[in-house]
Amino acid sequence: MARLGELEHSVMEVLWSAGGPCTAREILDALPGPELAATTVLTVLSRLERKGLVGRDRDGRAHRYRAVAGREDHVAALMREALDGASDRGAALARFADQVDPDDAAALASALAEAVRRRSVP
Amino acid sequence: MTWLALVVLALVLLWPAPLLLARARWPHREPRAALVLWQAFGLAGGLALVGAALAIALAPLREGLFGGLHTVLTRGMAGLSWAHAGLxxxxxxxxxxxxxxxxxxxxxxxxxxxxxxxxxxxxxxxxPVKDGGPGSGTREGFGGDPAHGRVLSHPQAVAYCVPGADPRVVLSSGALDLLDEAELFAVVAHERAHLAERHDLVVLAFTAWTAALPGLPGARKARSAVTTLIEMLADDRACMVCDRAALATALARVGSAGAPAGALAAGGGATVARVHRLLEPPAPSPLIRLAAYSGAALLLAVPTLALLLT
Structure with a gap:
């Protein structure tokens, strides 16, 4: 499983840096490290497709694969989930600190200054 | 008359008791005892509610709870009126x-x-593993298991964990830029405390309770109070390995960073309370602890015994 996870990571890296749709062959050639079996790459691609991360288009006799969304889009989605104040919060993800409103932020800033002062005096 | 006691217990635990406990000041002094008491409220409330309805429904059979259920299962509902069968x-x-x-x-x-x-x-x-150079030891893994650590490259400062059998502790690059080494260590210690004590499961139970009984103010109060209490528990556990002031400054920094007002500021009050609690730790109280644990045990024992002995 861990190995498949790493391969998924590498394949996504290839697709993100390619800038356009790639055939399985092109992906295989672009993957770093020892050459893999073509079927392994196809397995990884179908797993990524099932997860909704990779799209597949027919191009003549070959299939071309593309990343459905850029890495930044996925990062933004994860950040949204992490920052989301929805009712399930705490159960699925545990956020370290909730965002405070500007008034509280000002109050915290003075408490913070006090704390920093104390830390500098051991 | 057992059913009457159960009805009263259920009503008290569903309505006034959670409102009172949510307003009390002592849970911040003894968060673990308060958390146990909240769990007892939920469990005993559910037991009393279902138990009271069962006891009333099966009363005409005069065989107690389990005898009555057994009779209904084996011989059908012949001995029950329509109203009792409905209940x-x-x-x-x-x-x-x-x-x-x-x-x-x-x-x-x-x-x-x-x-x-x-x-x-x-x-x-x-x-990120910083190798070589003096004083780099603490940054390596920030004290956590490096296999679980991830960094999201995003300017907004965020730290969180994904609980579960294969957990993750996540920091954004914004958080790495914002916090110093002692603060990062404190943040990771806090998240690891959540993972070690599986706080997610406790919150899950209260989230489910709120979803199952929508519109019940007691359940909402309970969830919000429990969410704050587990954060304080994680703060306390983190302070066993990290610097208390560093955890406080990390909280204040991450909480104030960005600060998009509105819906996202929903839990901000808890963050402020946690910072003050870390800067001026309230004295623990063995007496309150004892009272809370005894209360929790009593709350669980009463409906259980009432149901078993009728």
Missing amino acids: LAVALGLGAWLTGVLAHRFVRTVLTQRRHRELLDLVAEPW
């Missing part, structure tokens, strides 16, 4: 509803965590 159905339905919602929430949460973790592993970088 029996309501009681069993309520019990099934409460456990069903809990199971549904659990599965949904596990799926959400798995999807989040898979995407995280694809797009996030592993823990």
Whole structure:
């Protein structure tokens, strides 16, 4: 499983840096490290497709694969989930600190200054 | 008359008791005892509610709870009027509803965590390991298991964990830029405390309770109070290995960073309370602790014994 996870990571890296749709062959050639079996790459691609991360288009006799969304889009989605104040919060993800409103932020800033002062005096 | 006691207990635990406990000041002094008391409220409340309905429904059979249920299962509802049979159905339905919602929430949460973790592993970088150079030891893994650490490259400062059998501790690059080494160590110690004590499961139970009984103010109060209490518990556990002031400054920094007002500021009050609690720790109280644990034990014992002995 861990190995498949790493391969998924590498394949996504290839697709993100390619800038356009790639055939399985092109992906295989672009993957770093020892050459893999073509079927392994196809397995990884179908797993990524099932997860909704990779799209597949027919191009003549070959299939071309593309990343459905850029890495930044996925990062933004994860950040949204992490920052989301929805009712399930705490159960699925545990956020370290909730965002405070500007008034509280000002109050915290003075408490913070006090704390920093104390830390500098051991 | 057992059923009357159960009805009263259920009503007290569903309405006034949670409102009182949510308003009390002492839980911040003894968060673990308060958390146990909240759990006792929920469990005893559910037991009393379902138990009271069962006891009333089965009363005409005069065989107690288990005898009555056995009779109904083996010989049907011949001895019950329509009203009693209806109430029996309501009681069993309520019990099934409460456990069903809990199971549904659990599965949904596990799926959400798995999807989040898979995407995280694809797009996030592993823990930065600074090798060489004096004083780099603490930064290596920030004290956590490096295999679980991930960094999301995003300017907004965020730190969180994805609980589960294969957990993750996530920092954004914004958080790495914002916090110094002692603060990062404190943040990771806090998240690891959540993971070690599986606080997610406690919150899950209260989230399910709120979802199962919508519109009940007691359940909402309970969830919000429990969410704050587990943060304080994680703060306390983190302070056993990290610097208390560093944890406080990390909290204040991450809480104030960005600060998009509105919906996102929903839990801000808890963050402020946590910072003050870390800067001026309230004295623990063995007396309050004892009272809370005894109260919790009593709350669980009363409906259980009432149901077993009738």
